[in-house]
Amino acid sequence: MSSTPWPFPEIGSLASSLKRRAGRRVRAWARKRQGKDPATATLRSGRVYILPTGIGVTFGIMTFAMLLGSMNYNNNLSFVLTFILIGIGFVAMHQCQRNLVGLELTFAGADPVFAGRSLRFRIAVTNRSRSPRHGIRLYAPDTYSDIHDLQPGESRVFVLPVATGARGRLTVPRFGVRTMFPFELFRSWAWLHMDIAGLVFPAPAAEAPGPPPTTAAHGHRQHDARGEEDFAGLRKYHEGDSPRHVAWKAYARSGQILSKQFAGADTSSQWLDFDGIAGFDVEQRLSILTRWIVDADRRQEDYGLRMPGAEYEPAHGEAHRRRCLETLALFDGGAN
Amino acid sequence: MAGPRGTDGSLLASLPWTLAALVVSLVPHVPFLPVWITGAFLGCAAWRYLIEKRRRLLPSNGIRAGLALVCFLGVLFTYSSISGVGPGSALLAVMAALKLLETRKRRDQFVLLFLSIFLLMSSLLREQYLWSVPYMAAGVLVVMTAWLRMSAGEEQTARRSFATAGRLLMYAVPLAIAMWVFFPRLSAPFWAVPIDTSRAASGLGDSMSPGDISSLSLSGEVAFRVSFDGPVPAPGDRYWRGLVLTNFNGRTWSGPEPNISRTARGEIRPRGEAVRYEITLEPTHRQWVFALDMPTEWSLPRTFMGRQHQLARTTPIEQRVAYEVTSYTAYRTGVDLSPMYRSWYSRLPDGGNPESRELALSMRAAAGSDRAFVEAVIEMFNRDDFYYTLEPPPLGSDPVDRFLFDTRRGFCEHYASAFSVLMRAAGIPTRIVLGYQGGEINPLGGHLIVRQSDAHAWTEVWLDGTGWHRVDPTAAVAPERIESGAGDAAFEGIGETWGFTAPSRWAHQATMAWDALNAGWNGWILGYGPDTQNSFMQWLGMSDPTWRKMMLTLIVLVVGLVMLIGVVMTYRYRPPKKDEAALLYGKFVGKTGLEPRIGETAHAFGLRVCSTGAVPGTTVDAVTDAYLEARYGTGGDAARIRLRQAVAAMR
Numbered sequence: 001m002s003s004t005p006w007p008f009p010e011i012g013s014l015a016s017s018l019k020r021r022a023g024r025r026v027r028a029w030a031r032k033r034q035g036k037d038p039a040t041a042t043l044r045s046g047r048v049y050i051l052p053t054g055i056g057v058t059f060g061i062m063t064f065a066m067l068l069g070s071m072n073y074n075n076n077l078s079f080v081l082t083f084i085l086i087g088i089g090f091v092a093m094h095q096c097q098r099n100l101v102g103l104e105l106t107f108a109g110a111d112p113v114f115a116g117r118s119l120r121f122r123i124a125v126t127n128r129s130r131s132p133r134h135g136i137r138l139y140a141p142d143t144y145s146d147i148h149d150l151q152p153g154e155s156r157v158f159v160l161p162v163a164t165g166a167r168g169r170l171t172v173p174r175f176g177v178r179t180m181f182p183f184e185l186f187r188s189w190a191w192l193h194m195d196i197a198g199l200v201f202p203a204p205a206a207e208a209p210g211p212p213p214t215t216a217a218h219g220h221r222q223h224d225a226r227g228e229e230d231f232a233g234l235r236k237y238h239e240g241d242s243p244r245h246v247a248w249k250a251y252a253r254s255g256q257i258l259s260k261q262f263a264g265a266d267t268s269s270q271w272l273d274f275d276g277i278a279g280f281d282v283e284q285r286l287s288i289l290t291r292w293i294v295d296a297d298r299r300q301e302d303y304g305l306r307m308p309g310a311e312y313e314p315a316h317g318e319a320h321r322r323r324c325l326e327t328l329a330l331f332d333g334g335a336n
Numbered sequence: 337m338a339g340p341r342g343t344d345g346s347l348l349a350s351l352p353w354t355l356a357a358l359v360v361s362l363v364p365h366v367p368f369l370p371v372w373i374t375g376a377f378l379g380c381a382a383w384r385y386l387i388e389k390r391r392r393l394l395p396s397n398g399i400r401a402g403l404a405l406v407c408f409l410g411v412l413f414t415y416s417s418i419s420g421v422g423p424g425s426a427l428l429a430v431m432a433a434l435k436l437l438e439t440r441k442r443r444d445q446f447v448l449l450f451l452s453i454f455l456l457m458s459s460l461l462r463e464q465y466l467w468s469v470p471y472m473a474a475g476v477l478v479v480m481t482a483w484l485r486m487s488a489g490e491e492q493t494a495r496r497s498f499a500t501a502g503r504l505l506m507y508a509v510p511l512a513i514a515m516w517v518f519f520p521r522l523s524a525p526f527w528a529v530p531i532d533t534s535r536a537a538s539g540l541g542d543s544m545s546p547g548d549i550s551s552l553s554l555s556g557e558v559a560f561r562v563s564f565d566g567p568v569p570a571p572g573d574r575y576w577r578g579l580v581l582t583n584f585n586g587r588t589w590s591g592p593e594p595n596i597s598r599t600a601r602g603e604i605r606p607r608g609e610a611v612r613y614e615i616t617l618e619p620t621h622r623q624w625v626f627a628l629d630m631p632t633e634w635s636l637p638r639t640f641m642g643r644q645h646q647l648a649r650t651t652p653i654e655q656r657v658a659y660e661v662t663s664y665t666a667y668r669t670g671v672d673l674s675p676m677y678r679s680w681y682s683r684l685p686d687g688g689n690p691e692s693r694e695l696a697l698s699m700r701a702a703a704g705s706d707r708a709f710v711e712a713v714i715e716m717f718n719r720d721d722f723y724y725t726l727e728p729p730p731l732g733s734d735p736v737d738r739f740l741f742d743t744r745r746g747f748c749e750h751y752a753s754a755f756s757v758l759m760r761a762a763g764i765p766t767r768i769v770l771g772y773q774g775g776e777i778n779p780l781g782g783h784l785i786v787r788q789s790d791a792h793a794w795t796e797v798w799l800d801g802t803g804w805h806r807v808d809p810t811a812a813v814a815p816e817r818i819e820s821g822a823g824d825a826a827f828e829g830i831g832e833t834w835g836f837t838a839p840s841r842w843a844h845q846a847t848m849a850w851d852a853l854n855a856g857w858n859g860w861i862l863g864y865g866p867d868t869q870n871s872f873m874q875w876l877g878m879s880d881p882t883w884r885k886m887m888l889t890l891i892v893l894v895v896g897l898v899m900l901i902g903v904v905m906t907y908r909y910r911p912p913k914k915d916e917a918a919l920l921y922g923k924f925v926g927k928t929g930l931e932p933r934i935g936e937t938a939h940a941f942g943l944r945v946c947s948t949g950a951v952p953g954t955t956v957d958a959v960t961d962a963y964l965e966a967r968y969g970t971g972g973d974a975a976r977i978r979l980r981q982a983v984a985a986m987r
Contacts, residue, residue, distance in 0.1 A: 055443075055446055058446075058450070059450075062450060062453070062454075066457055069457070069461075071521075071522055073461055073655075074521065074522065074655065074865065075460060075461055075464070075655075076464075076516075076861055076862050076863075076864050077460040077464045077468055077469060077472070077861075077862070078457050078460045078461060079516055079519065080460075080469060080472070080512065080516055081453075081456060081457055081460060081472055081476070082457075083511070083512035083513075083515040083516050083519070084473070084476055084505070084508055084509070084512040085453070085476075086511070086512070086515065087507070087508030087509065087510075087511030087512040087515070088476075088480070088504060088505070088508045090508070090511055090894070090898050090901070091504050091507040091508050091511070091901060092504070094898065094901050094902055094905055095504065095905065098902075098905040098906070098908075098909055101909070102909055102911075128911050128912070129908075129909040129910065129911060129912070130908065130909065130910060130911070130912050131908045131909050134488075134489070134492070135487060135488075135489065147489055148489065148491070149489050149491045149492060152912065153912060180487065181487070182483075182484060182500065182504060183480070183483050183484070183487075184446075184486075184487055
């Protein structure tokens, strides 16, 4: 019996395509109805949707069967049991929807990642009410956050990991928050259109040609790339200075954050030039540049980036690295 | 194969509750289930729990399939059927036990919880006691808690889940009551109800063999309850007619199958006052319908009077039924008996009981008339040393001879049988009526309770010219059996069983109160059928209740209640009360006309306010100090009062 193949394969695919299309329609309708959300949104009851789950449908069928049985046996006590279960169904529906209404969601950023890693969107969910919220979960296409309870007044950051493919700005036009509390009979959810976005750097090339030679400012090759041999003095900390250059002892004494300056640090520089890489296409070149930047940053070397239409003087530090990688991530192909 | 069978202890938070739910729903079935099923279930439950606790492997598919086969065959062998409440609940229990052994994921437990709901339901189909409803509510509460435990996160304690389940159940109860009251009840089932054959029918049988039973068990179980419209008939008139036995094979009396006869009903000539009453009959699993001798009108549908004036319904009585009857304790039946029926009612098997036959012939000859002969036999039972006892010695072959001439000890069946044999031996048409005699009046409920221990057998003889006459030979031997009930007569010599000493009197009163409660329960809750519902709707003010009107009321009520629940929940999720100190400070900020910057402390804001000169510095300091003290310090109420005054003092 079971080995007989389903004779109408078209119907199955037709149904799933219909379902997909209907889902798209509904989501487009919801987006149009709700509009774009600000970075902080509070869920009104009008935008919390609810539908029974598979278990809920089973439960409904079971209670209906019990109702028929009670009618047939004319047994008043099994009527009592049946009606209690039906009542619980109604109560569960309300409780499930109320579990979401009034929640406050705030987009709390996403740290940039290299392509291929998952971009972790942080979304703070706050329960501004006097009752706990149970089993709250965020979701976006193909991804879920962990499930958490929120005590009264509690605010918790949920992480929504989104898989990344290509470099660039990754926008999640829609994510949702859902719950199946109390009995998983119903699933209530709300869609949020905050257009949350994060940056995806190009993936560092696994195999890259050697970086261009490092040139010393005084005309000789730098032997030690670290450039930390000659301590030159302290200067005020700037954002982007490496934590390992912070003068912690001085900080402990004065309470002021200072960075150590090295004479050697100024001496090495390296130009990473987009046009200098021959024999690769644009994306490969970006990957190679990423690899070089990552390596140079790890070695604490100064590097400059020359892109069609943009140029960054040799420097180092987190801010510089970030600036360079951002440029690579958002590079539009130099089509000008 | 080790992967899908391994356990990781993730079910430890919910499994005990699931097991508890199963146990609670199984307990009412235990008295009816074969011991091996209860044992198998408990074994599987304990096994499964230990597996989870020690992170062992679940049994392999082969073992489980083997167990399933064994259990299924076991059920089939025990019940020789798989439909009906008995085998059905046995199968549910077995399925739960086996499902436990393959439950690995949390969601698998849903199946177990559905099973335990079905078990609860089937226990209600089996028995409906007063305590069944609270027990069921407790069962539902445990099932719901288990249900919540299944999806609860680490942060939720079991106590919290239990409280949530209780709260949600409280919301559901008014909905359930509204639906229960207004859901239209049907008068007839859609399809035939499977009969539970696993439970032996208690009460009267369809035949009697006086020589074979050496002890009659006295069951205090209620056979039926009667509420009279007028005065209760005297104990000696309370003969509750059931079935009639006409055939005797030398040992056993048996009766004809119920058969409709309009002539039997039409030939009754009532005399004296009519007695009107309502009987609430417990399920008998037989067709016979009991009524006070002799009924003329009855309200039970599909019920007819047979040729021997016995009432029967076309289908066995599987549920408690209530019906109204009109009876006449004094009556005459028809006076014509065809020769065929005359010989049928006088037939005795060839041979057997020779001494009795001889005695009958000689006594008939001495008496001169049938009526005198009947009186002579009754006189003999009364005069000679015949005794009434519920534990008579067993009788061998020729049981009537042995009884009349040797043992002379017996209960109603022995006397009825011996009397009938004597009558038939003399050619007088005779039949035996099985039913109940007497009953106890419950002073609290005002109704009469007739118990299985009131079961009785008496005879009817045909006297030419006047028809059938009731003759109760037991009354000749033990008149107190008839006058005060079987309960007393059963304790020969001890006599006073009830009401002699205070504790037993209290016990008796408690029994009566419990019975009155049960009678109300049966009438109003279990007996809430189409008629009761109709009159209740009219009492509520619904004129001409139809199912449409009731359904509409039900929908309106349910929608209203659901909205009310919504309001209650919105209230539960209302925003927290803002701190009064924060509110007052907000007022202060509003009066200054400035906006605090993000991250600006109260002190810094105060300085800025002072620098504008809009508000006197002393007021700013007073407000700031009181605010900080009330909000973050230990100042409490005193600081809050200072703050209130300081803010109020501002213009």
